[in-house]
Amino acid sequence: MTIDRRQLLGAAALAAGAAALVSCTGKDDDAGLKRLMAGDGDWADFRALFAIDPEWIDMSAMLLTSHPQPVANAIAKYREALDNNPAIYLRDNNDRLQEGARSAAGAYLGIAGENIALTDSTTQSVALVYRGLKLKAGQDVLTTTRDYYVSHEALRVAADRSGATVRKIPLYETLDGITAEALADSVIRELKPNTRVVAMTWVHSSTGLKMPIGLIGERLARHNAGRGPDDRVLLCVDGVHGFGNQDATLDSLGADFLMAGCHKWLFGPRGTGIIAGRADAWPALDPTIPSFLDSDGYGRWKRDDPPVPTTAAMVTPGGFKPFEHLWSSTEAFKLHQAIGKAKIAARTAELATQLKEGLTGLANVKLRTPMSAELSAGIVSFDIEGGNPWDVVEHLQANKIIASVAPYRTPHVRLTPSIRNTPDEIDKALEIIRGFRAAA
Numbered sequence: 001m002t003i004d005r006r007q008l009l010g011a012a013a014l015a016a017g018a019a020a021l022v023s024c025t026g027k028d029d030d031a032g033l034k035r036l037m038a039g040d041g042d043w044a045d046f047r048a049l050f051a052i053d054p055e056w057i058d059m060s061a062m063l064l065t066s067h068p069q070p071v072a073n074a075i076a077k078y079r080e081a082l083d084n085n086p087a088i089y090l091r092d093n094n095d096r097l098q099e100g101a102r103s104a105a106g107a108y109l110g111i112a113g114e115n116i117a118l119t120d121s122t123t124q125s126v127a128l129v130y131r132g133l134k135l136k137a138g139q140d141v142l143t144t145t146r147d148y149y150v151s152h153e154a155l156r157v158a159a160d161r162s163g164a165t166v167r168k169i170p171l172y173e174t175l176d177g178i179t180a181e182a183l184a185d186s187v188i189r190e191l192k193p194n195t196r197v198v199a200m201t202w203v204h205s206s207t208g209l210k211m212p213i214g215l216i217g218e219r220l221a222r223h224n225a226g227r228g229p230d231d232r233v234l235l236c237v238d239g240v241h242g243f244g245n246q247d248a249t250l251d252s253l254g255a256d257f258l259m260a261g262c263h264k265w266l267f268g269p270r271g272t273g274i275i276a277g278r279a280d281a282w283p284a285l286d287p288t289i290p291s292f293l294d295s296d297g298y299g300r301w302k303r304d305d306p307p308v309p310t311t312a313a314m315v316t317p318g319g320f321k322p323f324e325h326l327w328s329s330t331e332a333f334k335l336h337q338a339i340g341k342a343k344i345a346a347r348t349a350e351l352a353t354q355l356k357e358g359l360t361g362l363a364n365v366k367l368r369t370p371m372s373a374e375l376s377a378g379i380v381s382f383d384i385e386g387g388n389p390w391d392v393v394e395h396l397q398a399n400k401i402i403a404s405v406a407p408y409r410t411p412h413v414r415l416t417p418s419i420r421n422t423p424d425e426i427d428k429a430l431e432i433i434r435g436f437r438a439a440a
Ligand SMILES: Cc1ncc(COP(=O)(O)O)c(C=O)c1O
Pocket: 062, 063, 121, 122, 123, 124, 148, 150, 201, 203, 204, 205, 238, 240, 241, 260, 261, 262, 273
């Protein structure tokens, strides 16, 4: 096979790909995208960016996204360039494009791009932070029984290796009538003199509870006053289910590290995530995977230099990877910024409230998610009396509505409306739930 023929085949495949993109999104122009980027698009413009099968009501923003038009286009463009000449394109563009992604993520969270590590998922971010922490024997890590498998597992291994202990507090008995103050109190009163880490989840993927992370951060700042960098309590947050649907910055959360995937509520490229860290928090971590982003990493290795304080670049895993996805996360951040974080948070709350109000009106349904926007985001969890959650999800799927079961000891049905959904879709989901009959 000659190079010419390969190039010809590549060009033909790309043309076919581009045609497929147009035909599956049903769009051959980018007028809606232009309106959105100019800040005057509407929700229909946003929805039209996705190639999602119109037969389905997709309320699965908490799982894995379909790529919106600007992200899909960027991936296609970079993939073509890499397919044409991977080594040279990478050499000439990787630094610029990775720094672009870090800057865009930093701007989104109100911090400098140099304090962003680029990862492939929330799971990887959580593991890099918890297993990278320089924990010492006898130190205490405070978390809750309500946190997710990935945090618990990463913490378990971190504790085994270091001799630190992990304490899982129950956090609350019931969510009925719970307040942000009560939740923050439950955490803060459990601090011990040797507590080094508070490991929290922003929005719980079991009940949809949104933790008052900002309040906890504020109280921890008071607790930390006068403590040195090696014994202040670090607030580490798995933020994925608030990231992309809440209006917050790293500072407003008061977190030292925020770990999140970009491929859920942010609608970024599949297989991308971030760690956002306070400038002075990075040295608390050891890098786990050698970095290619750290500009002097190879230099120190060749000179046999002693280790230097850890930076976000050093925590970014090295290795060659699907760079076209990593680079295209910039487009997702820009799209969210153009629409506006406050507007996105308000729309998410509006749709989730519609769903929650509808569910509370159904006699046999028990809503598990707090009603207030202060204590919830886009995840809506519920149970149907006498119905096992998998049967409910199957019933919804049989009616072309995507829901999921929370993979926790106590499973609940989850519907996760996002800014991609419409009020009519919420009504339709409620109608289908009303028609569910538990097996006798
Ligand atoms: C709280 C929480 N953290 C992390 C994850 C995993 O996210 P990722 O797919 O980005 O690794 C999930 C579920 O998908 C989750 O519910």
